[in-house]
Amino acid sequence: MCGIVGAIRNQGPVLAGLVEGLRVLEYRGYDSAGVAVSDEGKIKSAKRQGRLDNLEARLTDSSLENGVAGIGHTRWATHGPPSDENAHPHLGASGCVALVHNGIIENWAELKGELLADGVRFVSDTDTEVLAHLIDRERADASDLSDAVRRALRRVSGYYALAVLAETGDGPELVCARQGPPLAVAFVDDAAYLASDVLGILPHTREISFLEDGDVAVLRPGDVQITDFGGKSVVRPAQAIDWDPEDTGKGGWPHYMLKEIHEQPDVLARTIQGRIDDEAADVVFEDGAFANDAVRDVARIQVIACGTALHAGYIARYLIEGLGGVPVDVDYASEFRYRGPRIVPGTMALAISQSGETADTLAATRLARELGASVGAICNVAGSSQVRESDHVILTHAGPEIGVASTKAFTAQVAAVTLLAVRLGRARGTLSKEDASAILNELKLLRTRIESMLGEHAVDHVRRVAQSHAEQRGFLFLGRGINYPVALEGALKLKEISYMHAEGYPAGEMKHGPIALIDPGMTIVSVSSTGPLAEKVRANIEQVKARGGVVLSVGSDPESHAIAGQSLEVPASSEWLSPILNTVPLQLLSYAIADMRGCDIDKPRNLAKSVTVE
Numbered sequence: 192m193c194g195i196v197g198a199i200r201n202q203g204p205v206l207a208g209l210v211e212g213l214r215v216l217e218y219r220g221y222d223s224a225g226v227a228v229s230d231e232g233k234i235k236s237a238k239r240q241g242r243l244d245n246l247e248a249r250l251t252d253s254s255l256e257n258g259v260a261g262i263g264h265t266r267w268a269t270h271g272p273p274s275d276e277n278a279h280p281h282l283g284a285s286g287c288v289a290l291v292h293n294g295i296i297e298n299w300a301e302l303k304g305e306l307l308a309d310g311v312r313f314v315s316d317t318d319t320e321v322l323a324h325l326i327d328r329e330r331a332d333a334s335d336l337s338d339a340v341r342r343a344l345r346r347v348s349g350y351y352a353l354a355v356l357a358e359t360g361d362g363p364e365l366v367c368a369r370q371g372p373p374l375a376v377a378f379v380d381d382a383a384y385l386a387s388d389v390l391g392i393l394p395h396t397r398e399i400s401f402l403e404d405g406d407v408a409v410l411r412p413g414d415v416q417i418t419d420f421g422g423k424s425v426v427r428p429a430q431a432i433d434w435d436p437e438d439t440g441k442g443g444w445p446h447y448m449l450k451e452i453h454e455q456p457d458v459l460a461r462t463i464q465g466r467i468d469d470e471a472a473d474v475v476f477e478d479g480a481f482a483n484d485a486v487r488d489v490a491r492i493q494v495i496a497c498g499t500a501l502h503a504g505y506i507a508r509y510l511i512e513g514l515g516g517v518p519v520d521v522d523y524a525s526e527f528r529y530r531g532p533r534i535v536p537g538t539m540a541l542a543i544s545q546s547g548e549t550a551d552t553l554a555a556t557r558l559a560r561e562l563g564a565s566v567g568a569i570c571n572v573a574g575s576s577q578v579r580e581s582d583h584v585i586l587t588h589a590g591p592e593i594g595v596a597s598t599k600a601f602t603a604q605v606a607a608v609t610l611l612a613v614r615l616g617r618a619r620g621t622l623s624k625e626d627a628s629a630i631l632n633e634l635k636l637l638r639t640r641i642e643s644m645l646g647e648h649a650v651d652h653v654r655r656v657a658q659s660h661a662e663q664r665g666f667l668f669l670g671r672g673i674n675y676p677v678a679l680e681g682a683l684k685l686k687e688i689s690y691m692h693a694e695g696y697p698a699g700e701m702k703h704g705p706i707a708l709i710d711p712g713m714t715i716v717s718v719s720s721t722g723p724l725a726e727k728v729r730a731n732i733e734q735v736k737a738r739g740g741v742v743l744s745v746g747s748d749p750e751s752h753a754i755a756g757q758s759l760e761v762p763a764s765s766e767w768l769s770p771i772l773n774t775v776p777l778q779l780l781s782y783a784i785a786d787m788r789g790c791d792i793d794k795p796r797n798l799a800k801s802v803t804v805e
């Protein structure tokens with residue numbers, strides 16, 4: 192999704208910092224980029240279709256380098272194709288207002304008609320340009336830029352995070368506003384910053400405030416003032432973000448995805464750190480989240496999530512029903528919000544989201560609350576909308592995830608879900624002290640077990656296996672029970688980054704249709720089980736082999752591996768913890784295949800990291 196940055200300083204140019212900020216936000220996915228600065232009473236802008244490098248090449252001969260205030264944008268096309276003209280910033284008719292915008296202006300056509308009738312000329316196909324002209328026009332009657340922005344926004348319906356730069360003749364003004372997509376602001380002694388993602392501000396400060404819907408912020412060097420759309424002052428206290436800006440680099444790895452796969456031993460140790468009470472064989476979350484009073488009477492949990500996070504939600508169903516004794520429903524957020532869901536009394540909605548800003552997940556959770564549910568969240572980004580809007584929060588502490596394909600955030604979500612399931616089981620008396628202790632001890636062993644799967648020898652083996660499948664026509668990932676969602680995740684990862692066709696299926700469903708796909712051009716990846724379903728998985732592998740199928744067995748069941756003839760081995764563990772372990776070789780497999788096929792692994796085509804609009 193699009194990225195926004197903005198800065199205003201007392202003195203000294205902002206251009207390099209803006210471009211650096213856009214570079215940090217590149218991971219979100221984009222197809223064009225642009226900047227505008229205010230310099231010597233004028234707004235100057237440059238924008239280019241394609242990668243940021245194209246824009247930077249254009250900037251070498253530009254006169255933008257002296258501006259002390261500016262805005263920048265990476266665009267992911269919605270209205271109008273990717274092009275230089277449609278890239279942001281867009282200028283108002285006076286040339287003294289520049290606007291960057293994430294989201295959608297729903298009534299753009301009506302507003303455009305009005306502006307055209309006023310004689311305004313448009314140079315792009317975007318809804319954003321309409322808003323730039325509208326704000327520009329409102330300036331005539333407004334006391335300042337923030338007043339003009341508020342007046343314009345009263346006419347607008349839609350979802351947006353926007354930043355506006357204006358030149359008054361007496362110096363620049365910088366304003367931003369939020370209704371939907373995220374926006375954060377911060378200030379230091381002689382500057383103020385805004386960005387659509389904390390990573391865009393982290394190089395300057397870790398004390399960051401998050402705008403809420405309906406907020407308008409005015410940025411001045413050393414100061415940020417926030418009001419609501421009516422102009423009434425509001426306070427959004429700064430939160431200390433504990434991410435290290437250094438973590439946003441590749442740290443010597445060829446891709447963020449590979450770096451993040453290898454971070455998993457540390458990440459999982461962080462997810463459980465300080466949360467296990469060995470003596471009570473229980474889990475204690477920060478801020479009293481999911482404490483006894485809140486969870487004893489929960490009648491049902493409704494998991495809401497998208498994509499990879501949804502797969503963590505499917506695993507949550509097995510864990511929470513199995514250990515916590517609470518019935519669980521799991522729904523795609525985009526389906527839940529439009530299917531007229533029924534919420535029984537005592538329901539807790541559980542949102543799972545890496546970013547905490549996914550539009551569908553936020554909207555579905557808000558709906559669940561309106562219908563009477565309490566709200567819990569498992570999330571990676573402190574201060575995100577999902578975190579702020581939830582009654583009970585478990586932060587996954589995975590650190591910034593830059594690779595578009597989620598890896599460490601997923602395994603951290605599953606570890607967090609395991610902690611939650613134990614908490615529920617202990618609070619509700621469905622899990623004995625001995626059983627809880629056994630699971631908590633296994634959680635502590637994850638670090639060393641995953642380290643062993645990420646050693647040089649093991650990774651080389653995955654690469655060799657990947658080589659024999661890189662030219663296949665397609666893949667069918669099969670799993671049973673708690674490992675069925677692992678099959679879904681394995682297939683999603685592969686298709687996202689290698690563009691190969693891959694489907695995930697419950698192994699028991701194979702004979703109801705997918706078995707027709709089996710031929711030597713189709714690899715069947717079988718995720719093994721070690722529990723009561725192990726025998727059934729072996730039988731599924733036999734069925735595939737009997738039809739001449741190619742099977743790759745992943746997991747810790749030696750018998751499955753022997754029948755399949757080719758395997759990626761995983762250390763033995765309790766069945767409850769096996770989804771985390773089984774996921775790791777599948778991540779490496781996808782990575783290796785995508786790498787062999789020359790794909791852009793960290794920025795797969797058409798994908799955005801954080802989907803902040805519907």
Ligand code: F6R
Binds near residue numbers: 544545598687802
């Ligand atoms: C896949 C992936 C996406 C996200 C989904 C939800 O690798 O990353 O499927 O899981 O867009 O995003 P969050 O977790 O930020 O709500």
